[in-house]
Amino acid sequence: MSDAITLTGPYKTAEAKGKTRSLRTLVSIRRYASPLVLVCLWQVACSLGFLSTRLVASPLQIVVTGWTLVRDGTLPFNLGVSLLRAGSGLGLAITLGVALALISGLSRIGEDVVDAPLQILRTLPALALVPLYILWFGIGETPKILLVAVGAMFPIYLNLHKGIRSIDPKLVEMASTLGLSRWQTIRDVFLPGALPDFLTGLRYAVGVSWLMLVVAEQVNAESGIGHMMMDAQDFLRTDIILVGLLVYGVLGLMSDQIVRFLENTLLAWRPDGRKGRSA
Amino acid sequence: MTHTHSHSDPHPGTAVIVEQLTRRFNNGPPVLDGLDLAIAPGEFVALLGHSGSGKSTLLRTLAGLDPVTDGAVTRPREVSVVFQEHRLLPWKRVWKNIVLGQEDKGIRQRAEAVLEEVGLSHRSNAWPLTLSGGEAQRAALARALVREPAFLMLDEPFAALDALTRLKMQQLVADLWKKHGCAVLLVTHDVDEALLLADRAVVLERGRIRVDVPITIPRPRRHSDPGFEGLRSLLLDALGVHAA
Incomplete structure (x- = not known):
């Protein structure tokens, strides 16, 4: 029955820090991955004839x-x-x-x-x-x-x-x-x-x-x-x-x-x- | 009666003479009303007064920022002003700010010497926006002193500083004044500051001098000095603040 509360930040171990770093690389990779995937899809669509080269080249x-x-x-x-x-x-x-x-x-x-x-x-x-x-x-x-x-x-x-x-x-x-x-x-x-x-x-x-x-x-x-x-x-x-x-x-x-x-x-x-x- | 220029000194041994200076804006009531004031070379004068009493107008006129329209002002050619805000150019490094407008050789050395005096030599190459309030005001002091002024104007230079920094700066100004020996006009709201630093306190009210009193307490001064209390209540009284 105390009015005091304790405020603490999340306690970070070295392992947890390593995890955040690898997460950050993952995020930056994800940013580039999305356009790359789109370009690949575009290439596939052209190669398979879904997209006419008259409209857009591969x-x-x-x-x-x-x-x-x-x-x-x-x-x-x-x-x-x-x-x-x-x-x-x-x-x-x-x-x-x-x-x-x-x-x-x-x-x-x-x-x-x-x-x-x-x-x-x-x-x-x-x-x-x-x-x-x-x-x-x-x-x-x-x-x-x-x-x-x-x-x-x-x-x-x-x-x-x-x-x-x-x-x-x-x-x-x-x-x-x-x-x-x-x-x-x-x-x-x-x-x-x-x-x-x-x-x-x-x-x-x-x-x-x-x-x-x-x-x-x-x-x-x-x-x-x-x-x-x-x-x-x-x-x-x-x-x-x-x-x-x-x-x-x-x-x-x-x-x-x-x-x-x-x-x-x-x-x-x-x-x-x-x-x-x-x- | 209109003299606007700083003609040759008619009173030898006088740094600054203000005679019958009157200034009004848009035909309103006079902000300065037939003001007479003389400051001797090397004299430290504190100018007290409420907001709107004409302190700033007097200082701006002495600094040459406002024209003399009615009356006469004589002052040395070499004057410097330190304002309440440091007014350093943020795009020039501290030492470049100090030497602003001075283009002779060896100016860098003089800048470094003055920065040493104000205790800021370690920030000589810093950008002004990275300085603390006290450091910036030290730099402004250095910029004023590097010109070797015969008359230094301080326009509430410590008003924006925290109390501890203010005490240090007051001490610094006392030391620098002793060393450089220029005449000083310190505009302030702070009666204790005036008593600590000045040879003379002048209280301005509605553009006229209400009280002009010498402060003869021996230096270095402390707030506990016996002469302090009497002068403090005299000045507070003149400012319309009555101690209980």
Whole structure:
């Protein structure tokens, strides 16, 4: 008849600890096992004729076609063209987005002049500009790169602008009591303070630029991964289309990893919990 | 009568002179009302008052954060401020925060020397977000001292610290002041803190000085010193708190 209760955690022996560890490996294996099983089922369905190759090629066929496309240079060439387009578009987007965000973030007049039109423009779906771009710039590289640039610029601008505006005014005040010049304040306070938001914007921008690229290359192009896929459509080559999809997937994954790496390196000053959080 | 700049020192041997300083916001009642205050070089002045008494406005004006619109302020060029929050840049390592805005050679050595003085040399390379409250405030003190200020302003620097850390920091400030010999203006709510550290206590009320009293208790001071009680009740009285 006592009011006291004893609170204890589960007592872990070495054996029990070993068990949890092996359980954890099992869980991670299970995560990869499920997609693997699905791919195997897909292969079996194709081999047994349940799935027509007109609808979807078998995984083995995709691997073989992929290898052939690499050997005859089709894939490297088209990949190079696509990467160049995405890269130059993104580069343009970063340059423009950062410049505009600095203008509108660092001065009130700049904000009035720059922010309002951009806020209006950002509500337009960038993809709807395609017909206009073709009329203006023809079907060369310019409209494709510009489409990527315009689409990717908005996430950069919006996030960096927000980042600059949300700098703690107390830090700016402190910089002023320390006698920092305007330029030093921008370099040491505003830019590093807005960097986390810029990187968030960059991650979105990279995703958007792939999206824009797919559309640009499928509407009118004579090269690039998107063109390769559209070409394959004419010949019912689902295997080539799927190779293209796979390449887009890998590109998206890799660029995300690069931005994540940048975040972990450049934002080392954050406490661990906030590093590399998923978007 | 409008002087805004720190012109050459008209009263030799005076660090800070505030003359007829009046400040009001949006034509409301004055926050500072014809205030006169002088602080001698090396003098430690504690500024007490309720919230809204004008303490912060006076400090911000002295720090150059608020403009002088009515009246005159003379102060040395080399001033430093320590705020209630440490205001360290989280993206710069501690020593980089200390040397912020200073670009001459050998600044790193001076930063390390000052960090040693405040007892923080082991955290020189740490990121500010990993510091404890007391450590961060030590770093803020180091950042203020590395500039060798002739006039140091402390805006309730210990208010956010726990009681034990606060006692250590008060001792540290007393030591550093003795060593550097700069004039100090300490804004505080804490009467005991003022009595422990300052040469003079000034109580501000509605933008005017209500009490300006020297504290002549010999240093190092202890709360049990005989002069403490009388001054404490005098200051509490001026603050409108009546001991039972």
